[in-house]
Amino acid sequence: MAAEKATRSRSAKPAKGGDAAQPAAATGVAAAFTRDERLDAYRQMLLIRRFEEKAGQLYGMGHIGGFCHLYIGQEAVVVGMQMAQQPGDQVITAYRDHGHTIATGMELKSVMAELTGRRNGCSQGKGGSMHMFAPDKGFYGGHGIVGATAPLGAGIAFANKYRGNDRVCVAYFGDGAANQGQVYEAFNMAELWKLPVVFIVENNKYAMGTSIERASSTTNLSQRGLSFAIPGEHVDGMDVEQVRAAGSRAIQFAREGKGPTILEMMTYRYRGHSMSDPAKYRTREEVQHMRETHDPIEMIRARLLGDGVSEDDLKAIDRKVRDEVNAAADFALSDPEPDASQLTTEVLI
Amino acid sequence: MPIEVLMPALSPTMEEGTLAKWLVSEGASVKSGDVIAEIETDKATMEVEAIDDGRLAKILVPAGTEGVKVNTPIALIEGEDEAATDSAQPTAKAAPSVQQPQEPPQSKPEQSASTEAPQQNTAPARDEAPATHAPEPQNASEIAPGTEMVSQTMREALRDAMAEEMRRDPDVFLMGEEVGQYQGAYKISQGLLEEFGERRVIDTPITEYGFTGVGVGAAFTGLKPIVEFMTWNFAMQAIDHIINSAAKTHYMSGGTVRSPIVFRGPNGAAARVAAQHSQCFSAWYAHVPGLKVIAPSTPADAKGLLKAAIRDPNPIVFLENEMLYGTHGDVPKGDDFVLPIGKARIARAGKDATVVSFARGMTYALAAADMLAKDGIDVEVIDLRTLRPLDMETVLASVRKTNRIVTVEEAWPVCSIGSEICAQVAMQAFDDLDAPPAKVSGADVPMPYAANLEKLALPTAEQVVAAVKSVLYL
Ligand SMILES: Cc1ncc(C[n+]2csc(CCOP(=O)(O)OP(=O)(O)O)c2C)c(N)n1
Ligand SMILES: [Mg+2]
Numbered sequence: 173m174a175a176e177k178a179t180r181s182r183s184a185k186p187a188k189g190g191d192a193a194q195p196a197a198a199t200g201v202a203a204a205f206t207r208d209e210r211l212d213a214y215r216q217m218l219l220i221r222r223f224e225e226k227a228g229q230l231y232g233m234g235h236i237g238g239f240c241h242l243y244i245g246q247e248a249v250v251v252g253m254q255m256a257q258q259p260g261d262q263v264i265t266a267y268r269d270h271g272h273t274i275a276t277g278m279e280l281k282s283v284m285a286e287l288t289g290r291r292n293g294c295s296q297g298k299g300g301s302m303h304m305f306a307p308d309k310g311f312y313g314g315h316g317i318v319g320a321t322a323p324l325g326a327g328i329a330f331a332n333k334y335r336g337n338d339r340v341c342v343a344y345f346g347d348g349a350a351n352q353g354q355v356y357e358a359f360n361m362a363e364l365w366k367l368p369v370v371f372i373v374e375n376n377k378y379a380m381g382t383s384i385e386r387a388s389s390t391t392n393l394s395q396r397g398l399s400f401a402i403p404g405e406h407v408d409g410m411d412v413e414q415v416r417a418a419g420s421r422a423i424q425f426a427r428e429g430k431g432p433t434i435l436e437m438m439t440y441r442y443r444g445h446s447m448s449d450p451a452k453y454r455t456r457e458e459v460q461h462m463r464e465t466h467d468p469i470e471m472i473r474a475r476l477l478g479d480g481v482s483e484d485d486l487k488a489i490d491r492k493v494r495d496e497v498n499a500a501a502d503f504a505l506s507d508p509e510p511d512a513s514q515l516t517t518e519v520l521i
Numbered sequence: 522m523p524i525e526v527l528m529p530a531l532s533p534t535m536e537e538g539t540l541a542k543w544l545v546s547e548g549a550s551v552k553s554g555d556v557i558a559e560i561e562t563d564k565a566t567m568e569v570e571a572i573d574d575g576r577l578a579k580i581l582v583p584a585g586t587e588g589v590k591v592n593t594p595i596a597l598i599e600g601e602d603e604a605a606t607d608s609a610q611p612t613a614k615a616a617p618s619v620q621q622p623q624e625p626p627q628s629k630p631e632q633s634a635s636t637e638a639p640q641q642n643t644a645p646a647r648d649e650a651p652a653t654h655a656p657e658p659q660n661a662s663e664i665a666p667g668t669e670m671v672s673q674t675m676r677e678a679l680r681d682a683m684a685e686e687m688r689r690d691p692d693v694f695l696m697g698e699e700v701g702q703y704q705g706a707y708k709i710s711q712g713l714l715e716e717f718g719e720r721r722v723i724d725t726p727i728t729e730y731g732f733t734g735v736g737v738g739a740a741f742t743g744l745k746p747i748v749e750f751m752t753w754n755f756a757m758q759a760i761d762h763i764i765n766s767a768a769k770t771h772y773m774s775g776g777t778v779r780s781p782i783v784f785r786g787p788n789g790a791a792a793r794v795a796a797q798h799s800q801c802f803s804a805w806y807a808h809v810p811g812l813k814v815i816a817p818s819t820p821a822d823a824k825g826l827l828k829a830a831i832r833d834p835n836p837i838v839f840l841e842n843e844m845l846y847g848t849h850g851d852v853p854k855g856d857d858f859v860l861p862i863g864k865a866r867i868a869r870a871g872k873d874a875t876v877v878s879f880a881r882g883m884t885y886a887l888a889a890a891d892m893l894a895k896d897g898i899d900v901e902v903i904d905l906r907t908l909r910p911l912d913m914e915t916v917l918a919s920v921r922k923t924n925r926i927v928t929v930e931e932a933w934p935v936c937s938i939g940s941e942i943c944a945q946v947a948m949q950a951f952d953d954l955d956a957p958p959a960k961v962s963g964a965d966v967p968m969p970y971a972a973n974l975e976k977l978a979l980p981t982a983e984q985v986v987a988a989v990k991s992v993l994y995l
Contacts, residue, residue, distance in 0.1 A: 225553060225554075225572060228570075228572070229572055232527070232529030232530060232531075233527065233529070233530065233592060234530045234591070234592075237792060237793030237970075237972065238791075238792060238793030238794040238795065238798075238970065239794050239798070244554070286970075289793075289970050289971035289972055289973075289974075290971070295970075297969070297970060297971035297974065298795075298796075298969045298970055298971060298974065299795055299796070299970055300793065300794075300795045300970030300971075301970075302794075302795060302797070302798075303795055303796070303797070303970070315797070316754075316795070316797035316798055317754075317755070317757075317758070317797060318727050318755075319727070319758075348726070348727045349727065351726040351727055351728050352727060352728055352730075352758075353728060353730050353731055354758075379726075379727055380698070380699055380703065380706070381699055381702065381703035382698075382699065382702075382703070382724060382726075386702075386724060387724075387725075387726040387727070388726065442554060443570075447531070448531060450703070450704075451568070452703075453702065453703065456556065463554060509971055509972065509973040509974075510969075510971050510973065510974055512973065512974070512977055514969075514974060515964060515966060515969065515974050515977045515978060516964070516965075516966055519965075519966050519967070
């Protein structure tokens with residue numbers, strides 16, 4: 173289980189990050205959030221969750237087509253990382269990208285309208301679920317090819333170094349992607365050239381129907397950079413506070429010119445790989461157990477109640493989030509399809 | 522206001538399903554994400570999840586009901602929090618999220634695309650009914666008279682071809698992503714792991730370049746791997762081994778090392794999966810000396826040619842099509858039906874014009890032939906089946922009879938299979954032509970996601986009709 177592993181977190185290079193890398197008990201971890209930060213994280217994670225639930229519904233009604241990979245269960249990873257970043261830092265991820273679009277601050281309407289393939293979608297309806305971008309927010313997409321984001325992210329970091337700015341690129345990929353050859357080519361260059369990149373492995377235990385144990389000779393992915401001398405950490409990716417803590421260390425390390433870090437975020441996806449998924453590769457109980465005992469939103473909610481935030485305040489957030497999502501969905505259903513002339517635009521500049 | 526839970530659609534083609542089972546009873550409280558029911562279609566079972574927290578107030582469609590139309594309300598969920606819900610809102614309707622169809626979404630985008638015919642059809646095309654029946658095989662000589670036929674889907678025909686060849690030859694094995702335990706991402710390898718075990722049905726990590734190299738290395742020693750790509754889009758990770766290692770080694774080694782390997786998987790446009798997951802690689806591989814390239818359109822051809830490919834001592838690129846996996850056709854019964862590689866099939870005989878196509882392009886070509894027949898135009902439709910080597914003999918014989926040619930494909934138009942056919946015809950049968958050759962193809966753009974743009978990016982039967990009329994100067 174993700175959380176069990178996460179408590180055995182270790183850093184490959186103990187020098188870096190030091191004891192801070194060792195998460196304490198479930199609450200009160202190092203660099204714990206303030207009440208306001210918790211409220212912010214709660215709101216953002218809830219926004220992603222409700223957005224994804226709505227996307228699932230719209231898919232079921234035939235308004236979204238093709239592949240649609242939901243982020244439900246993994247919200248803490250992208251929200252915690254985004255909280256560790258500074259304006260100007262960049263993000264790149266694969267096809268499971270709706271959470272990343274929201275965390276990087278893209279407008280909900282433009283994301284939902286992209287899902288329905290409409291004119292005011294962030295990619296003008298041409299990209300769909302897997303291909304969303306917002307370079308003005310540092311978000312470089314939205315890529316369908318498993319493993320591609322490791323070198324692409326290293327390349328964005330290369331550009332930062334080349335320009336001499338102090339930006340850091342956060343490059344996400346999955347546990348399945350972590351076996352692709354190009355990931356290791358990217359690791360080598362990133363360390364060799366001390367590129368300001370943080371590699372985030374979102375280890376949700378499965379690549380489609382294949383569990384990590386069935387696909388990987390070694391399953392501690394945080395150590396996959398060891399032979400290149402890239403430090404790595406296991407992080408409880410269900411705990412947004414631990415994600416931010418580890419993310420902050422790795423980002424600072426990169427910003428100081430010390431090169432890449434691999435953060436293996438132990439997380440879990442509740443839904444199928446895409447909308448079509450026979451789900452025979454795991455039990456219903458396993459999913460239920462994760463939802464009941466390791467839910468990232470419930471975890472932060474419990475802390476907020478402990479902080480003295482009232483149920484009513486949380487409900488008010490919930491209502492606001494639902495309204496936002498509903499407004500985005502209404503927009504995405506009423507926005508017209510792209511003009512036929514757009515078929516041939518943007519092929520070349 | 523209670524929320525209506527609607528019968529979900531799993532794919533753009535699903536119209537109805539069976540409500541197999543309720544997992545939650547009326548009055549029980551549910552949380553968003555809880556599995557509340559199971560529904561079945563002809564191909565898949567799936568779970569229905571609650572879309573909101575609350576109480577399952579009423580079950581509207583009892584368990585066991587068949588033929589429940591998509592978007593019919595099946596239950597009501599009452600929010601926990603009724604008072605808090607914005608009361609100005611009308612009854613919310615929501616299809617539940619679904620999980621678990623056994624099949625990736627399929628649909629049939631079918632509209633206009635670029636036509637390089639002398640004149641272009643600009644009339645807006647309409648949605649066509651999905652092709653449920655693939656064209657019948659017609660090369661009488663290939664199927665002995667009196668042969669017993671069975672109706673199969675393309676999916677079953679491909680599976681049977683692999684299973685039969687694996688029974689026949691212990692050196693044949695299958696490897697690829699999700700081919701074993703998951704039974705194939707598109708369910709082509711259904712049952713093979715159970716029959717042949719993990720030694721011969723091998724689940725790989727997501728490492729196309731690596732496992733393709735492993736496959737080719739094994740083939741060098743005489744094993745006969747079938748390497749499945751989840752789709753041909755991902756074979757771009759591995760194209761170096763397909764070309765540099767598999768296609769060239771026999772030549773480079775002066776004939777001393779062979780690569781008896783089959784690379785297979787779905788190629789071409791799927792439905793609404795956008796640019797990186799929807800393209801046709803026919804011309805890419807047909808360009809390469811040292812490969813044979815096959816792209817069948819019917820279950821019988823798929824079976825006979827896949828068996829031939831597995832037996833062939835050369836590296837073979839076998840291009841399937843996701844949109845055709847579910848189509849039915851008659852396939853000769855028994856395990857000895859093998860078709861010749863490199864032979865086109867006359868799918869429909871005719872005299873007025875020749876239409877040459879392959880794979881899913883055949884759907885448009887044959888539909889167009891039917892439409893044209895109503896206008897008294899009698900076209901000959903040739904299914905290439907093999908793209909390398911190209912059966913120009915059959916094409917040229919037809920052109921010499923009809924004096925007109927139209928090629929049809931879903932791929933991009935530049936340097937395509939159609940380009941090659943047109944060039945060959947111009948070079949070898951120029952004097953037989955009564956009109957310039959015409960090409961119908963996909964639009965010259967990366968595949969867009971939006972439903973309307975995707976339709977515009979794909980060819981249509983109407984475009985084929987217009988192209989045929991144009992070469993007939995009608
Ligand atoms: C190169 C390549 N191969 C195969 C695929 C098909 N595919 C899409 S997602 C996926 C599983 C990836 O799993 P993982 O990296 O763990 O990410 P997750 O889906 O769990 O977020 C596969 C095999 C692809 N998109 N690209
Ligand atoms: Mg995964």
